[in-house]
Amino acid sequence: MADFDLIVIGAGPGGYVCAIHAAQLGLKVACVEGRETLGGTCLNVGCIPSKALLNATHQLHEVHENFEKMGLMGGAPTVDWEKMQAYKQDVVNGNTKGIEFLFKKNKVTWLKGWGSIPAAGQVKVGDEIHNAKNIVVATGSVAASLPGIEIDEEVIVTSTGALALGSIPKSVVVIGAGVIGLEMGSVYKRLGAEVTVVEYLDAITPGMDAEIAKNFQKILTKQGFKFTLGAAVQGATRTDKGASVTYKLKKDDSEHTIEADVVLVATGRKPYTDGLGLAELGVEMEQRGQVKIDAHWATNVKGIYAIGDAVVGPMLAHKAEDEGMAVAEVIAGKHGHVNYGVIPGVIYTTPEVASVGQTEEQLKAAGVAYKVGKFPFMGNARAKAVFQAEGFVKLLADKETDRVLGCHIIGPGAGDLIHEICMAMEFGASAQDVALTCHAHPTYSEAVREAALACGDGAIHA
Numbered sequence: 001m002a003d004f005d006l007i008v009i010g011a012g013p014g015g016y017v018c019a020i021h022a023a024q025l026g027l028k029v030a031c032v033e034g035r036e037t038l039g040g041t042c043l044n045v046g047c048i049p050s051k052a053l054l055n056a057t058h059q060l061h062e063v064h065e066n067f068e069k070m071g072l073m074g075g076a077p078t079v080d081w082e083k084m085q086a087y088k089q090d091v092v093n094g095n096t097k098g099i100e101f102l103f104k105k106n107k108v109t110w111l112k113g114w115g116s117i118p119a120a121g122q123v124k125v126g127d128e129i130h131n132a133k134n135i136v137v138a139t140g141s142v143a144a145s146l147p148g149i150e151i152d153e154e155v156i157v158t159s160t161g162a163l164a165l166g167s168i169p170k171s172v173v174v175i176g177a178g179v180i181g182l183e184m185g186s187v188y189k190r191l192g193a194e195v196t197v198v199e200y201l202d203a204i205t206p207g208m209d210a211e212i213a214k215n216f217q218k219i220l221t222k223q224g225f226k227f228t229l230g231a232a233v234q235g236a237t238r239t240d241k242g243a244s245v246t247y248k249l250k251k252d253d254s255e256h257t258i259e260a261d262v263v264l265v266a267t268g269r270k271p272y273t274d275g276l277g278l279a280e281l282g283v284e285m286e287q288r289g290q291v292k293i294d295a296h297w298a299t300n301v302k303g304i305y306a307i308g309d310a311v312v313g314p315m316l317a318h319k320a321e322d323e324g325m326a327v328a329e330v331i332a333g334k335h336g337h338v339n340y341g342v343i344p345g346v347i348y349t350t351p352e353v354a355s356v357g358q359t360e361e362q363l364k365a366a367g368v369a370y371k372v373g374k375f376p377f378m379g380n381a382r383a384k385a386v387f388q389a390e391g392f393v394k395l396l397a398d399k400e401t402d403r404v405l406g407c408h409i410i411g412p413g414a415g416d417l418i419h420e421i422c423m424a425m426e427f428g429a430s431a432q433d434v435a436l437t438c439h440a441h442p443t444y445s446e447a448v449r450e451a452a453l454a455c456g457d458g459a460i461h462a
C-alpha cells in the first residue's frame with residue numbers, strides 16, 4: 001500500500017499550495033523540502049524579502065523627496081543596515097512559519113531533506129523511501145549566470161546575495177534590465193548607490209508593452225538609474241576594490257569596462273531539476289531544460305507531474321500556485337484549469353508596473369484590429385495628492401467587439417489595479433463594462449475606468 005496519495009517535491013509557492021489543496025480535497029499528502037524553512041525561493045530569498053527591502057527604502061525615499069513638502073520637518077533618518085536586514089528576516093520568518101502552521105492544519109507531512117525519484121511511485125528522502133501514488137515535481141529554478149562570470153554571492157551576486165550584502169555599496173552594476181535587476185537596483189539606488197544597468201537588448205524589461213517600457217526607463221532615469229543598452233556582457237571579475245564588468249556594444253563592437261563595489265547578475269533563471277533522477281526514469285525534457293508536460297501537467301511517466309518554474313511558461317510564483325491548485329484537482333479526479341492568457345506580471349518598483357494579456361506589439365503581429373484607451377495618473381486626484389502622478393493606464397480592446405484584450409499600467413498601486421482587468425478578461429468583459437462599473441472616488445482605480453472610457457467616447461479628466 002502507498003504511504004501517500006501524493007508526494008510533492010519542493011515547498012515553494014507551487015509545491016506548498018499544491019500540497020495544501022490536495023489535502024483539502026481529501027488526499028494523504030507529503031511535501032519534501034530540503035531547506036530549513038518552507039516557502040522556497042520566493043519566500044526565503046526572492047519575492048518576499050525583496051518586498052521588505054523595497055518597502056523600507058521606499059519610505060526612506062519618501063522622507064527625502066516628499067516629507068518637507070507636506071510640512072513634515074526634521075531631516076532624514078540614518079540607515080541602520082543591520083536592523084533593516086533583521087526586519088527583512090522577520091518578514092520572511094513570519095511567512096515561512098505561517099506555511100508550517102498551514103501544513104499542520106491541513107495534515108500535510110513535511111518530509112525534511114532533498115528528494116529524488118528512484119522509481120515511479122517512489123520518493124527517496126535521506127535514506128528513506130516513501131511510496132506515493134502520485135508525485136509532483138515543483139523544484140523551481142536557480143539563477144542562470146553567464147559564461148565568464150563566477151558568482152561568489154559577496155561581490156558578484158545573484159538576487160540571493162543582493163538581498164543580504166554585508167554593507168550598503170556605493171556603486172552597483174546590474175547585468176540585465178529585467179525584473180530582478182530593476183527591483184534590487186531600486187533598493188540600492190534609494191540607499192544612495194550609483195546604479196548602472198547593462199542590458200543586451202535595446203530596451204528594458206523584454207516582453208513588456210514597448211510604450212510602457214520606454215516610459216518606465218524614462219522614470220527610472222529621472223530617479224538616477226544609468227542605462228547602457230545594446231551591450232553584451234562578456235565577463236565580470238573581482239578586483240581589489242570590488243569588481244569590473246566588461247561588455248561589448250552591439251552597435252560598433254567596441255569593448256568597455258565598468259567598475260563597481262558590487263555586480264548583480266540578473267540575466268534570468270533556469271529550471272532546477274538536478275539530482276531528481278528524471279533522466280534515469282526516462283522523463284522527457286524540453287530543449288531549455290524544463291520538464292515536458294501535457295495539458296494536465298503530466299510527464300510521460302505515469303504518476304509523475306510537474307509544475308511552476310520547472311516547466312515551460314513565465315517564471316512567476318502565482319503561475320506556479322495556479323498550476324499547483326490545478327494539478328491537485330486533476331490528481332483528485334476533478335478538473336484543473338489554468339488560463340495562461342490571463343496571468344498578470346508585476347514589477348514592484350516605484351512606480352509599480354503591471355500588465356496582463358496582450359501587448360500592443362503582440363496584437364499588431366497577430367493582425368488583430370484593436371483600440372487603445374489611455375489615461376495618465378496626472379488626471380487622478382488621489383495620485384496627485386500623494387506625489388505619485390507619474391505613469392498611465394493603457395487598456396487594449398478589440399476594435400469590433402470592445403472586448404478587453406490587455407492592460408498595461410505604470411503608476412501607483414499598479415500591481416493591485418491590474419486585477420480588475422484580470423477579472424474583466426476572465427469574464428470576457430468589454431471596455432464599456434469596465435467603464436460602466438462604479439469606481440470609488442478618490443482612488444487610483446478611477447484611472448483604470450478612465451482608460452476604459454477612453455476606449456469609447458473619451459475619458460472625463462484628460
Ligand code: NAI
Nearest residue numbers: 176177178179180181199200232233266267268269315346
Ligand atoms: P529577466 O529574464 O526578467 O531579465 C534578464 C535580462 O538580462 C534580459 O533583459 C536579458 O536581455 C538580459 N541579459 C541576458 N544576457 C545578457 C548579457 N550577456 N548581457 C547583458 N544583458 C543580458 O530575468 P531576471 O530579472 O533575472 O528574473 C528572473 C525571473 O524571475 C524572471 O522570470 C522573472 O519574471 C522572475 N521574477 C519575477 C519577479 C516579479 O514578478 N516581481 C521578481 C523577480 C524575479
